Amino acid sequence: MSTPSRFKAPLILVLSLALLCAGVAVLVGVFGLLVKLLGPA
Numbered sequence: 001m002s003t004p005s006r007f008k009a010p011l012i013l014v015l016s017l018a019l020l021c022a023g024v025a026v027l028v029g030v031f032g033l034l035v036k037l038l039g040p041a
Helices: 005-038
Strands: none
Touching: none
16 A cells, blocks of 8 residues: 555654754754853853
8 A cells, every 4th residue: 555645744744843853952952062061160
């Protein structure tokens, strides 16, 4: 059975949101690490 196209769109949307959240999490983590390193110990 082939996957209906109406199931592919939400899947792509969910994957895009997951990638976006992962990118934001990485940016926040790196920023926090920089603040911890550069800021007052």
